[in-house]
Amino acid sequence: xxxxxxELDLQNAPETNFKDVLARAAQAVAALKHAGIVNGKSxxxxxxxxxxxxGETAIIFMNxxxxxxxxxxxENSTSTKFTDLTGRYVQPVNSxxxxxIIKGKSNNRFGTTEPLTRGQFALMVxxxxxxxxxxxxxxxxx
Numbered sequence: 328x329x330x331x332x333x334e335l336d337l338q339n340a341p342e343t344n345f346k347d348v349l350a351r352a353a354q355a356v357a358a359l360k361h362a363g364i365v366n367g368k369s370x371x372x373x374x375x376x377x378x379x380x381x382g383e384t385a386i387i388f389m390n391x392x393x394x395x396x397x398x399x400x401x402e403n404s405t406s407t408k409f410t411d412l413t414g415r416y417v418q419p420v421n422s423x424x425x426x427x428i429i430k431g432k433s434n435n436r437f438g439t440t441e442p443l444t445r446g447q448f449a450l451m452v453x454x455x456x457x458x459x460x461x462x463x464x465x466x467x468x469x
Contacts, residue, residue, distance in 0.1 A: 382416040382439035389419035409437040
């Protein structure tokens, strides 16, 4: 879905070494990997049949849509209102929450390691589309 939305070149992406990716998804996964949007759990294991977590999805969205850090934050920032948010998840989650693309499970808990449902994913894609559309309109007026 993301590869198609971003119009990635599925035909010319170099193959990956992932052994757990079905043939029907191989080109899209290769394009996403080549674009730096997804990484595997290891060099040969994507985790294709694993549930994706809310935190992992936030990282993928940050990579896919090349979102910049929020003004006034740094790459090393660990400040967050969510008590279950640490490490590599802080910046992507904070940026997506600030932009209204994703929400926490409560005011102080994001649910970083919880699986993301298909409905939640679809809502994130929709909100990201609206955000990109709004941002493009602002730049067009500048």
